[in-house]
Amino acid sequence: MQSVGGSKCFWGFRSLIQRKEVDSVHVGRREGHHQLARILSVTDLIAIGVGATIGAGVYVLVGTVARECAGPALTISFLIAGIAAALSAFCYAELACRCPSAGSAYHYSYICVGEGVAWLVGWALILEYTIGGAAVARGITPNLALFFGGLDKLPSFLARHTIPGLGIVVDPCAAVLVLIVAFLLCTGIKESSSVQMIVTSVNVSVMLFIMIAGGYLGLKNGWVGYELSSGYFPFGINGMFAGSAVVFFSYIGFDSVTSTVEEVRNPQRDLPLGIGIALFICCILYMFVSFVITGLVPYYDLDPDTPISSVFASYGVEWAVYIITTGAVTALSASLLGSLLAQPRILMAMARDGLLPSFFSDINKKTQVPVKSTVTTGIFAAVLTFFMDVSQLAGMVSVGTLFAFTTAALSVLILRYVPPDEVPISSALKESITSASLQTGRTNRESDRENLPLPAGSSKDDSQYLREIGEAPLGYPLIQKVLSQDNRNEQKRRKIAAWAIAFLCIGTFTFAFAASAKGVSSILRFTVCGVSGVLLLCCLIVLTCIDQDDTRHSFGHTGGFSCPFVPFLPAACILINTYLLIGLGAATWIRVSVWFAIGALVYLFYGRSHSSLYNAVYVSSAYANEIYRSSSDHAA
Numbered sequence: 001m002q003s004v005g006g007s008k009c010f011w012g013f014r015s016l017i018q019r020k021e022v023d024s025v026h027v028g029r030r031e032g033h034h035q036l037a038r039i040l041s042v043t044d045l046i047a048i049g050v051g052a053t054i055g056a057g058v059y060v061l062v063g064t065v066a067r068e069c070a071g072p073a074l075t076i077s078f079l080i081a082g083i084a085a086a087l088s089a090f091c092y093a094e095l096a097c098r099c100p101s102a103g104s105a106y107h108y109s110y111i112c113v114g115e116g117v118a119w120l121v122g123w124a125l126i127l128e129y130t131i132g133g134a135a136v137a138r139g140i141t142p143n144l145a146l147f148f149g150g151l152d153k154l155p156s157f158l159a160r161h162t163i164p165g166l167g168i169v170v171d172p173c174a175a176v177l178v179l180i181v182a183f184l185l186c187t188g189i190k191e192s193s194s195v196q197m198i199v200t201s202v203n204v205s206v207m208l209f210i211m212i213a214g215g216y217l218g219l220k221n222g223w224v225g226y227e228l229s230s231g232y233f234p235f236g237i238n239g240m241f242a243g244s245a246v247v248f249f250s251y252i253g254f255d256s257v258t259s260t261v262e263e264v265r266n267p268q269r270d271l272p273l274g275i276g277i278a279l280f281i282c283c284i285l286y287m288f289v290s291f292v293i294t295g296l297v298p299y300y301d302l303d304p305d306t307p308i309s310s311v312f313a314s315y316g317v318e319w320a321v322y323i324i325t326t327g328a329v330t331a332l333s334a335s336l337l338g339s340l341l342a343q344p345r346i347l348m349a350m351a352r353d354g355l356l357p358s359f360f361s362d363i364n365k366k367t368q369v370p371v372k373s374t375v376t377t378g379i380f381a382a383v384l385t386f387f388m389d390v391s392q393l394a395g396m397v398s399v400g401t402l403f404a405f406t407t408a409a410l411s412v413l414i415l416r417y418v419p420p421d422e423v424p425i426s427s428a429l430k431e432s433i434t435s436a437s438l439q440t441g442r443t444n445r446e447s448d449r450e451n452l453p454l455p456a457g458s459s460k461d462d463s464q465y466l467r468e469i470g471e472a473p474l475g476y477p478l479i480q481k482v483l484s485q486d487n488r489n490e491q492k493r494r495k496i497a498a499w500a501i502a503f504l505c506i507g508t509f510t511f512a513f514a515a516s517a518k519g520v521s522s523i524l525r526f527t528v529c530g531v532s533g534v535l536l537l538c539c540l541i542v543l544t545c546i547d548q549d550d551t552r553h554s555f556g557h558t559g560g561f562s563c564p565f566v567p568f569l570p571a572a573c574i575l576i577n578t579y580l581l582i583g584l585g586a587a588t589w590i591r592v593s594v595w596f597a598i599g600a601l602v603y604l605f606y607g608r609s610h611s612s613l614y615n616a617v618y619v620s621s622a623y624a625n626e627i628y629r630s631s632s633d634h635a636a
């Protein structure tokens with residue numbers, strides 16, 4: 001007899017590519033986890049999204065980008081970056097509808113790509129939110145200090161100090177702010193989102209003020225900035241594109257909305273709306289603000305540190321500096337809240353899947369938020385903020401986001417063409433389960449429909465629920481999914497689609513790499529770009545000719561969002577994000593590799609063996625083997 005349960009080595013490798021089932025809103029509820037409070041509405045989501053997104057990007061970065069890359073064409077740079085971000089937003093919106101039991105790219109890539117990549121995404125997001133949060137918090141101190149008359153005028157317990165001998169500048173003010181925000185997040189999601197709503201309203205009002213007051217100054221005094229600049233594109237079209245790569249940073253953060261999925265009242269409708277509207281608002285605000293400030297002052301005269309307030313100061317409107325500083329402080333605080341809100345929820349999702357200790361998935365019964373992981377995140381970020389000026393590490397923040405965006409787009413492709421309703425298992429195991437189920441003769445549908453509690457609001461005929469339970473043999477619903485997929489044509493279609501997606505990724509990577517390579521002869525670059533471009537195109541043609549999975553039209557009772565122009569839109573999204581990822585530079589990649597290497601070790605020594613999926617499948621296979629053995633003994 002073939003041993004199935006004993007093939008531990010097989011599962012050892014397979015664990016990297018094992019995938020979770022496509023889930024539904026009901027799944028999380030049946031697993032016996034404590035649930036978070038479902039109280040967020042679309043308005044809350046928009047506030048969380050806009051708050052998390054607007055930050056230093058528009059208040060600080062615009063000066064440098066206008067001076068060095070784009071000139072007055074900064075407005076178009078913002079538009080292009082916004083369109084690039086929208087491509088990801090479309091992917092996130094569909095994923096949020098089709099995989100609503102948890103949020104974030106971590107969960108989506110676990111379902112679509114596999115445990116190994118999901119772990120890396122989760123690990124990268126931890127880095128992104130912690131360093132992102134710490135960097136934002138450090139940025140608040142100098143702005144706050146303006147109200148006191150400068151950094152040196154802050155009360156001494158809040159002022160920055162240099163530790164003698166070590167040269168480390170500690171920032172108590174920023175660390176205290178991090179702790180306050182973490183405390184707020186522990187009190188409840190509704191409380192947090194209400195505060196976020198207030199803070200974000202102030203910040204958006206300030207941006208409206210900049211647009212209106214700036215527009216008035218421009219109409220009154222003429223648009224000096226445009227008149228004195230040498231044309232609208234002083235750095236050419238290339239400069240404008242380079243500018244959009246830099247300002248892409250200002251759109252980072254809208255994805256943190258998806259991490260709240262479990263707290264949203266109607267996630268399949270509200271999440272796509274929340275993501276879309278939040279991104280649209282940010283794009284419009286960014287474009288108008290950049291239009292106004294590059295119009296009021298020639299781009300080469302913009303201040304690189306405080307671009308917006310110095311524009312108003314140059315027109316003698318000194319008091320506006322206070323309003324703009326208020327805007328900057330609120331924007332950065334909201335962005336901090338966005339990071340510290342998302343991080344614990346991702347830790348929670350990872351802990352629920354067994355990849356991190358269950359400590360992180362503990363939910364406080366009273367406040368219904370993951371208090372332990374929020375406190376851990378808060379303490380960690382506060383310590384980092386206190387001791388380090390992490391602004392040089394900003395590139396690492398972008399790695400997390402861009403990596404997450406790339407895998408989200410890849411997940412959409414996989415979900416459409418090779419949906420993961422199967423678990424990879426060996427043919428020996430399949431065989432033994434078939435015979436075991438033939439001999440026991442009972443299926444989950446017979447036994448479990450009688451015994452399993454139905455989720456609230458569904459009847460026994462609820463087709464979605466039946467699909468979730470499936471016709472699986474008693475004890476291993478996951479595995480039986482493979483057996484019900486015996487259709488050869490379907491297998492062939494999946495195989496072709498999977499190869500096309502794999503080559504599409506390779507083509508995209510080489511194209512982006514060649515396009516951004518420096519110091520290489522242009523003939524070589526053009527050749528590689530041409531070859532990989534053709535490969536990309538072929539993959540796209542193959543994918544357009546292949547049928548897509550049609551279950552997307554039947555998921556959920558509330559309808560859902562379908563990403564348009566598949567496979568072109570996700571492919572464009574992968575291409576843009578890979579290009580931006582490569583552009584982050586070697587220094588960033590070296591630092592990130594260290595973090596990824598630590599992640600790989602943690603996975604190897606903890607996550608892999610504690611993974612719930614690994615255990616479910618491995619234990620099931622041992623169980624199948626057991627049934628097979630006892631039934632064949634019985635037959636003998």
Ligand SMILES: NC(=[NH2+])NCCC[C@H](N)C(=O)O
Nearest residue numbers: 053055056057132250252253
């Ligand atoms: N989750 C994050 N990576 N947050 C950082 C957001 C940065 C924000 N877009 C800004 O312009 O400052």
